[in-house]
Each structure stands twice: as C-alpha cells, then as structure tokens.
Amino acid sequence: MTDRTPSVETALKALRWPLRLTRAGMVAERLTLAFWPLFSLLLSVAALLAFGVHEMVPHGWVLGGLAVSGLATVVALGLGIRAFRWPCRAEALDRLDRTLPGRPIAALGDIQAVGAGDSASEAVWRAHVIRMAERARAAKAVKPDLRVAARDPYALRYVALTAFTVALVFGSLWRAATVTDLAGAGGAALAAGPSWEGWVEPPAYTAKPSLYLNDIDAGPLTVPHGSRLTLRLYGEVGALDVRETVSGRPIPEAGPEGADAMAQSFEVVRPGELAIEGPGGRIWQIVLTPDRAPEIALDGPLSVEANGQMSQPFVAEDDYGVVAGRATITLDAATVDRRFGLVAEPDPREPLVLDLPMTITGDRRDFGETLIENLSQHPWAGLPVQMVLSAEDALGQQGASAPETMVLPGRRFFDPLARAVIEQRRDLLWTRDNGARVARLLRAVSHRPDEVFRDEGAYLQLRVAIRRLEAGVAAGLTPETQDEIAAALWDIAVLIEEGDLSDAAERLRRAQERLAEAMKNGASDEEIAELMQELREAMQDYMRQLAQQQQQDGQQQAQNQQDMQEITGDQLEQMLEQLQQLMEEGRMAEAQQLLEMLRQMMENMQITQGQGGQQTPGQQAMEGLAETLREQQGLSDEAFRNLQDQFNPGQQGQQGQQGQQGQQGQQGQGQGQGQQGQQFGQGQGQGQGQQPGTQGREGDLGQELADRQRALQRELERQQQGLPGLGGSPEGEAARDALDRAGRAMGEAEEALRGDDLAGALDSQAEAMEALREGMRNLGEALAQNQQNPGQQGEGMGQAQAGDRRDPLGREQGAMGRVGTDEEMLQGEDVYGRARELLDEIRRRSGEQERPDIELDYLRRLLDRF
Structure with missing residues (x-):
C-alpha cells in the first residue's frame, strides 16, 4: 500500500510565499530597530540643509x-550593524507556526515514537499528519512589528520625519548641495574667484521692499533710516573688503578677519559711503530718507455731557504711521483762584496721563479720533489745567500739540447740599x-439734618465720613485715608443729588445706550x-420709583401740569412697540430718532398713574383707526409673503405657517376692541380655518385674503360714520x-386679490395705508382745533383744562393724548433738498445686495412709487 503521508518538505512548498x-x-523589523537613530539623524541634517541653515551661520559653525x-x-551606523542580525529560515518558520492553532508546522517534523x-497506530498518526498539513496550508504571512516606542520614548524619529517633510514642502533640496561650497581655499568658490552679495532691508513699519545690491549700479542710493544692510563675501579671505561710514561703528585699524x-x-x-573694494566691487553714496516726527493737534472744541463725560477730537499724522498717543493733563496752578480751601499749597500729584484712542x-498715517473720558472724580475736576497731546511713531520719535488751557470737566451738581x-x-x-x-x-453743614437732608441714609453716611476724617486727622491723615474719605463723600453727594432714583435711572440709561449701540452695529433679531x-423692565422700575418719590415729596400732579411732560403707561408701551416695529423693518435711522425722543421724554416726564381716566370719543376714534392701519399692514405683509412663495415654492410651507401665525396674533389684538373687534373678527374667522400650505391651492389663499380685505373695508366704513x-x-x-381714498384703495386691493394679482394688490394696499395715515393726521389736527374751541365740540371739554402741553423739544403735543405731534418736522426752507437726500439714501441702500431680500424688495417698491 502506498504511503500518502505528506513529508515536511511537501507541506512547506505550499508555504513558500x-x-x-x-x-x-522580520528583516524590515530588525532594520528599523537597529538603524532608526541613523535614519533620524540623516533626516534632521537633510532638513537643516534644505532650509539653508548653513547659509545663515558663520562658516566655522557649519564645518x-x-x-x-x-x-x-x-x-x-556602527551600532546599527552590531545590533542587526539577519533572520534565518527556521526563525521565520517558527514565527509563522506560532500564528496557527496547534503549531502544525512543528507537528509535521515530529516522528512517531x-x-x-x-x-x-500508524494509521492514526498518518491522519494526524494529514490534518496538520491542512492547517499549515492555511498559514498567512505575519506582519512585522515596526514599533520602536520603547526605544524612542520622546518620538525623536517623528520629529526628524516632520522636519524633513516640511523642508520638502517649503525648503529646497538644491540648497543642501551648496554645502560643498563651504570647503576650504581649494574649493569651487575659490576656483570661481571672489564674489559678493548684498541686501538692504528697510524697517518693517515702512512697508517698503528689500533691495538687492547686486542689481543696483554704483551711485546714489536712497534708503529709509534704520535699514539693515547685509553683505556676504565669497572667495579667499582678504580678496574683497567692505568700507562704510553709514553704521556709526568705530573703524578699526585692521579690518575684521576670518x-x-x-x-x-x-x-x-x-x-555716508558704502564700498566693496576688490574685483567686481562697487561704491554707493547712501542717502537717508528722513523719518519725520509725528504731528498731533486738537480738532475742535471740547464738548461735555451732563454727567461730566468729555469728548475732545484730535487729528494725528506721520509719514509711516502713529503707533501710540497720550494726553498729559497738568494743573495750571498759576490760574487757580486761591480762596477758601485752595489757599494752602497743594499736595504734589503726578500729571494725569490718558491713552489716546488709535x-x-x-490708515494711521493721517487720521482723526476723539478722546472720551469722564474725570468727574479726579481731584482736579473743575480746576484750570493744561492738556498736551503727544504722538509716537515706530522709531520712537514723539510729537506734541500746543498746550490747551481748559477747566477739567466734571459732573455738575444742582442740589445745594450736594x-x-x-x-x-x-x-x-x-x-x-x-x-x-x-x-x-461738614459738621456745620449737617448741624440741622432735618432741615437740609431729605434722605436719612445720606445723613448717616456723612456722619460716619466726618468721624472717620476726624480720626484720621488726629492720627495723621494718610493718602490712603484721604482717598477713602473722598470716595465716600462722592457717593454721598450722588445719593443726595439723585435720591432713590439713582439705580433705576442708571439702569434705564444703560438699557437705552445698549439698545442704541446694538442698532448701530446691526445686532440680530434675538x-x-x-x-x-x-428696556421695558428698566422703564417700569424708573416709573415706579419716580411715582413713589413724587408721593413722598408731596408733589401734586395738577400743580405742575403745564410745565412737565405728562404721559401714561399705555402711551409708553405704544412707543416701545413702534420702536420694535421700526427695528424689525430695518428702519434704524427712524428707530434711533424715536429712541432719543423717548430718552428725553423719560428725563422730563411726570408719570400719570393709572390709565388716565375715561377715554373720549376722539381718543377711541384715533385708536380704532390705528388698529385698522395695523390690520392693513398685516394683510399687506401676508400678501407679500404669498407673492414670494410663488417665486420660491420650496419655502412656502414654512414661511406661510409663520405668516399665518403672525397674522392671527395681530387679529387677536384687534378682537379686543369692542364692537370693532367683533365685526372684524368675524371676517377674519372665515379665513382662519384655512392655513397656507394645508390645502395646496393658491386660489384659496387669494380668496381668504380678499375676504379679510373686504371685512377690513367694511370696518373702515363703519368707523367713518361715527368719527x-x-x-x-x-x-x-x-x-x-x-x-x-383709503376705502377705495381697499376695494381695489380686494378685486386684485380675487384676480390673483398679488403685485397689484400690494400697490393698492400701500396706497390705502398712506391714505389712512394722512387721514389720521388730519383728524388729529381737527380734534386739536376742537379742543382749543370747546364750544364747537362737546368732547373737547374734558381736555380743555390740560393747558399748553409740549414735548421735550418744545413742540405742541398731539391731540387726544397721543404720543408725538402733528407739527411740521422739516424745519427750514430746503425741504425739497431733504427729499432728494432721502431718495438718494434709498437708492444707495437698494444697491447693497447683502441686505435681506424682503428689505431690498421694500426699497425697490419705494423707488417705483417715488
């Protein structure tokens, strides 16, 4: 019987690859372990040479x-050769065998004992050998382990590899070959003869390019002051020599060597002169571009706000740019009125130094800025001082303005005790x-506190400050105690001046400033x-505290009715809503004017607690027309969104739902106005059952808007009958x-909506809103005349006792308690010039493509109309 048991050689033939x-x-693994230091060293040297380090340091260091x-x-290399050992076939077989279950390759070499x-027994043995041969044929190559982290814990190999990679990207391997030029006198450089290179690098602040001297012929050479000149000589030492008189260095008897x-x-x-003497040398006459000292001067009068904050504009210029500026303020002791507490010699104080805004x-070569500071608490506030502005350039040169004599601004206190x-x-x-x-x-001032102090807290704080001052005087008054008591006296004076309203007024002022700044910088809607x-919360706190102070001081509202601004909480809320609407529409200039008017009114107003009594028919009529105007604006906005949806169907669902929600919110406000809200709400309820996008039919949307427009027209007709x-x-x-005209325009808008002519409907709705505004203005003037002649209309009797009320700007206030005025706002003769300016501004804004699409469309509609 033939023995078919596979031999070791036969089984290993299948494992050849x-x-x-x-x-x-295994060879790669052992090479890596043995020669990684050599590879890292070679890569590091190659990276340094590729970056041209050998060209930047002296030759001795390079060698x-x-x-x-x-x-x-x-x-x-020697350590690597010593550590490297070539793997034999048995070691490879052993590593391959260890990856297989049961060690089949070793089993093939076993002999039955x-x-x-x-x-x-032999049959069993043959079956075992055949099974091991099958397992051995399934063997696969073993991956080498190239990790050397245990021998390179600081990862120096990766540092070398990274440096070489960066050198390949940003350096040049051809520069590495120039290292052969650093050989001795017998090198290639000597064989080529002496040569030279030179560069002139102007200071960075001049922003001027570097000059390559080899490309510049001998003769005059103009360079900026402070430029760095670099020269390199090649060839035999002494063949070329440098002679210069521009650096200010002492000239040695023997030139430098080596x-x-x-x-x-x-x-x-x-x-001076720069000369390279020797074969191929040149001579230049160096001319320096003068670096002028900066100039700075005041640019207008000093302006001071009510809180003592000063604003001083200035201009500065320099040929290369100003890097810093300072304002130095010193006491003008010669002009001080030395009376009372100023008779004694003053304590020495350092000049007050303020950094100027850059x-x-x-461009800092020629610019204008404004120094804004509040120095109300400085010891020199209210005293004559001299202010000198200074500017400094990058070279360290300084320029100063002429001394300006002034009284250091400070906060004004109107309360005599303060x-x-x-x-x-x-x-x-x-x-x-x-x-x-x-x-x-201070003790004499506070002798009878019940006659001079309105706030017990201010009196107690003043007594504490007096005792602290007397104790400090007895023990020798120190500068620290002096400053501490001065700070306490300042707080007491502010408390006396502002009373309980200080915190609320400060919070209101801060809220108004933040909102104004946000409008200027284009803040987001959120x-x-x-x-x-x-702002609403700060205004509510201010109104509440002001009302409490009026009650405590026993002020009666009717006594000062003719001299102070009177305004209800509802009117303030109306102004805030109008302010928010202007900002949402992108009309920031108008919003800033309204915010400034609101600020002035808050400073001068007298709070009217409650709702101001029963409304007159004129007030109800004006409010009804205002509600109609708001509803018309809402309809116009929704028609505009539907027009957008026709050209951008992908966003129809989302924008339509948002527009419907906003319209329903406006309708909900209108339904709270008695009979007017009930009638108009019925017309709206018919359209609210259908939401845009749910039916998928544009005709239904147009019919819904047309029905609501018709209901609004009927409501306007009802209001006209009882005006x-x-x-x-x-x-x-x-x-x-x-x-x-407004009613007719509403009818035309209804017909356009039923005909699915959204563009025509928008024009008619705009005409209706303009007519409504004009009607409200004329109605207000008519009601104001009726108030002045109460015999013509009985409704003016309730307002005849109000007297002559004016807004903070001194203009006649609108009739029937309205916030605002019907008085002509465009003062002067050039009314048409102002109209041209507004039209030019609208054209400019319509050309700014980064503005929202809805705002650009609104601006284009204005241009089409006017």
Whole structure:
C-alpha cells in the first residue's frame, strides 16, 4: 500500500510565499530597530540643509556641525550593524507556526515514537499528519512589528520625519548641495574667484521692499533710516573688503578677519559711503530718507455731557504711521483762584496721563479720533489745567500739540447740599492739611439734618465720613485715608443729588445706550428682542420709583401740569412697540430718532398713574383707526409673503405657517376692541380655518385674503360714520377725503386679490395705508382745533383744562393724548433738498445686495412709487 503521508518538505512548498513575506517583514523589523537613530539623524541634517541653515551661520559653525553630524552618523551606523542580525529560515518558520492553532508546522517534523509497528497506530498518526498539513496550508504571512516606542520614548524619529517633510514642502533640496561650497581655499568658490552679495532691508513699519545690491549700479542710493544692510563675501579671505561710514561703528585699524570678514550686517543710521573694494566691487553714496516726527493737534472744541463725560477730537499724522498717543493733563496752578480751601499749597500729584484712542481699521498715517473720558472724580475736576497731546511713531520719535488751557470737566451738581459736599471733597483732595477744616465745615453743614437732608441714609453716611476724617486727622491723615474719605463723600453727594432714583435711572440709561449701540452695529433679531425687554423692565422700575418719590415729596400732579411732560403707561408701551416695529423693518435711522425722543421724554416726564381716566370719543376714534392701519399692514405683509412663495415654492410651507401665525396674533389684538373687534373678527374667522400650505391651492389663499380685505373695508366704513371732529373745518374735510381714498384703495386691493394679482394688490394696499395715515393726521389736527374751541365740540371739554402741553423739544403735543405731534418736522426752507437726500439714501441702500431680500424688495417698491 502506498504511503500518502505528506513529508515536511511537501507541506512547506505550499508555504513558500507566506514564509518569504514573513522573513522579509522580520528583516524590515530588525532594520528599523537597529538603524532608526541613523535614519533620524540623516533626516534632521537633510532638513537643516534644505532650509539653508548653513547659509545663515558663520562658516566655522557649519564645518563644526558637519563634523559632529558625520561622527554621529558613523557611530549610529556602527551600532546599527552590531545590533542587526539577519533572520534565518527556521526563525521565520517558527514565527509563522506560532500564528496557527496547534503549531502544525512543528507537528509535521515530529516522528512517531510509540506504536511504530502497529498498523492501527500508524494509521492514526498518518491522519494526524494529514490534518496538520491542512492547517499549515492555511498559514498567512505575519506582519512585522515596526514599533520602536520603547526605544524612542520622546518620538525623536517623528520629529526628524516632520522636519524633513516640511523642508520638502517649503525648503529646497538644491540648497543642501551648496554645502560643498563651504570647503576650504581649494574649493569651487575659490576656483570661481571672489564674489559678493548684498541686501538692504528697510524697517518693517515702512512697508517698503528689500533691495538687492547686486542689481543696483554704483551711485546714489536712497534708503529709509534704520535699514539693515547685509553683505556676504565669497572667495579667499582678504580678496574683497567692505568700507562704510553709514553704521556709526568705530573703524578699526585692521579690518575684521576670518568668518566675520566674509559676512557683515549693520544698521544704516546716517548718510555716508558704502564700498566693496576688490574685483567686481562697487561704491554707493547712501542717502537717508528722513523719518519725520509725528504731528498731533486738537480738532475742535471740547464738548461735555451732563454727567461730566468729555469728548475732545484730535487729528494725528506721520509719514509711516502713529503707533501710540497720550494726553498729559497738568494743573495750571498759576490760574487757580486761591480762596477758601485752595489757599494752602497743594499736595504734589503726578500729571494725569490718558491713552489716546488709535484708529483700528483706518490708515494711521493721517487720521482723526476723539478722546472720551469722564474725570468727574479726579481731584482736579473743575480746576484750570493744561492738556498736551503727544504722538509716537515706530522709531520712537514723539510729537506734541500746543498746550490747551481748559477747566477739567466734571459732573455738575444742582442740589445745594450736594454741591457743598463736593466742594469739601475738592478741598480735602487739594491738600491733606485741609482735613480739620473740611471736618468742621461738614459738621456745620449737617448741624440741622432735618432741615437740609431729605434722605436719612445720606445723613448717616456723612456722619460716619466726618468721624472717620476726624480720626484720621488726629492720627495723621494718610493718602490712603484721604482717598477713602473722598470716595465716600462722592457717593454721598450722588445719593443726595439723585435720591432713590439713582439705580433705576442708571439702569434705564444703560438699557437705552445698549439698545442704541446694538442698532448701530446691526445686532440680530434675538439680541434686539432681549435688549427691548431689558428696556421695558428698566422703564417700569424708573416709573415706579419716580411715582413713589413724587408721593413722598408731596408733589401734586395738577400743580405742575403745564410745565412737565405728562404721559401714561399705555402711551409708553405704544412707543416701545413702534420702536420694535421700526427695528424689525430695518428702519434704524427712524428707530434711533424715536429712541432719543423717548430718552428725553423719560428725563422730563411726570408719570400719570393709572390709565388716565375715561377715554373720549376722539381718543377711541384715533385708536380704532390705528388698529385698522395695523390690520392693513398685516394683510399687506401676508400678501407679500404669498407673492414670494410663488417665486420660491420650496419655502412656502414654512414661511406661510409663520405668516399665518403672525397674522392671527395681530387679529387677536384687534378682537379686543369692542364692537370693532367683533365685526372684524368675524371676517377674519372665515379665513382662519384655512392655513397656507394645508390645502395646496393658491386660489384659496387669494380668496381668504380678499375676504379679510373686504371685512377690513367694511370696518373702515363703519368707523367713518361715527368719527367726531369732521365738521366744516378744512382739516375735517381733508380727513374725510383721505379716509374715502383709503376705502377705495381697499376695494381695489380686494378685486386684485380675487384676480390673483398679488403685485397689484400690494400697490393698492400701500396706497390705502398712506391714505389712512394722512387721514389720521388730519383728524388729529381737527380734534386739536376742537379742543382749543370747546364750544364747537362737546368732547373737547374734558381736555380743555390740560393747558399748553409740549414735548421735550418744545413742540405742541398731539391731540387726544397721543404720543408725538402733528407739527411740521422739516424745519427750514430746503425741504425739497431733504427729499432728494432721502431718495438718494434709498437708492444707495437698494444697491447693497447683502441686505435681506424682503428689505431690498421694500426699497425697490419705494423707488417705483417715488
């Protein structure tokens, strides 16, 4: 019977390629472990040479570095050869066998030791060998383990590889070949003869390019002051020599030798001569471009706000740019009125130095800025001082303005007691010798607190400050105690001046400033909404605290009715809603004007608690027309969104739902207005059952808008029937005509909507809104005349006792308690010029494509109309 048991050689033939690949992997693994230091060293040296480091350092350093690198390379190579051992075939078989279950390759080489003559035992053995041969044929090559982290814990191999990769990208391997030029006198450089190279690098702040001297002929050479001149000489030492008189260095009797003679670098600080003497040399006459000192000057008068904040504009210029500026303020002691607490000699104080603001986006060679500071708490506030502005350029040169004599601005105090406290604070800061005198005067001022103090807290704080001052005077008043008491006196004076309203007023002012700044910087809708909420809360706190103070002071609202602004909480809320609407529509200029008007009104107003009594028919009529105008605006906005959906169907569902929700919110407001809201709400309810996008039919949307437009027209007709003040006066007739035009425009808008002509409907709706606004203005004028002549209309009797009320700007306030005025706002003769300016501004904004599409469309509609 033939023995078919496979031999070891037969089984290993099937493992020929896995065995070869495993053995090659072992070779790579052992080469990596043995020679990774050598590879890392070679890559590092190659990276340095590719970056041209050998061209930047003296020749001696280069030669030394090359010698050290060569020695290290030899050592690394020797250690690698010593550590490397070529893998034999048995080692490869053993590694391959260890990856297989049961070690089948080793089993193939085993010999049967027990039962060699037994046929059954031999059959079992043959089956075992065949099974091991099958397992061995499934063997695959073993991957090499190239990790050397245990021998390179600092990953130096990766550092070398990274440096070499960066050198390949940003460097040049051709520069590495130039290292051969650093050989001795017998090198290629000597064979080629002496040569030279030179560069002139102007200072960075001049923004001027570098000059390559080899491309510049001999003769005059103009360079900026402070330029760095670099020269490199090649060839035999002494063949070329450098002679210069521009650096200001002492000229040695014998020129530099060795490496120092072959590479020189120095700054050009004065005009003179630069010469390279020898074969191929040149001579230049260096001319320096003068760097002028900067100039700075005041650019207008000093302006001071009510809180003591000063604003001083200035202009500065320099040929290369100003890098810093300062304002130095010194006391003008010669012009101080030395009376009372200022008789003694003042304590020495350092001049007050303020950093001037520098332009960030503009050109600093010629710019204008404004110094804004509040120095109300400075010891020199209210005293004559001299201010000098200075500017500095990159070279360190300084320029100063002419001294400006001025009184250092500070906060004004109108309360007599607060002024007295501030005056004693000034005397205390003038000199510590005034401590005893200040304490006596403050005690005299507070002798009868019930007659001069309105706030018990201010009196108690003043008594504590007096005792602290007297204790400090007894123990020797120190500068720290002086400053501490001065700070306390300032807080007491502010408390006396502002009373309980200080915190609320400050919060309201801060909210108004933040909102104004947000409008200027183009804040997002979320930020605008957050700042509006903050303004509402601050205004409510201010109104509540002002009302409480009026009650405590016993002020009666009727006593000052003719001199102070009177405004209800509802009117304030109406102004805030109008302000938010203007910002949402992108009309920031109008919003800023309204915010400024609101600020002035809050500063001068007298709060009217409650709702202001029963509304007159005129007030109800004006509110009804205002509600109709808002509803018409909502319909126009929804028609505009539907027009957009026709050209952009992909966003129809989302925008349509948002528009429907916003329209329903407006309708909900209108339904709270009594009979008017009920009638108009019925017309709206018919359209609310269908939401855009749910039916998928544009015709239904047009019919819904047309039905709502028709209901709004009927509501306007109902309001016209009961409007008061439409007698025979010209204003009344004008109001009636304007409202009639509004009704006709609404009818045309309804017909356009039923005909699915959204563009025509938008034009008609715009005409209706303009007519409504004109009618409201004329109606207000008619009602105002009726108030002045109460015999013509009985409804004016309730308002005849209000007197002559004016807004903070001194203009007549609108009739029937409205916020605003019907008085002509465009003052002056050039009304048409102002109209041209507004039209030019609309054209400019319509050309800014980064604005929202809805705003651009609105601007184009304005241009089409006007």
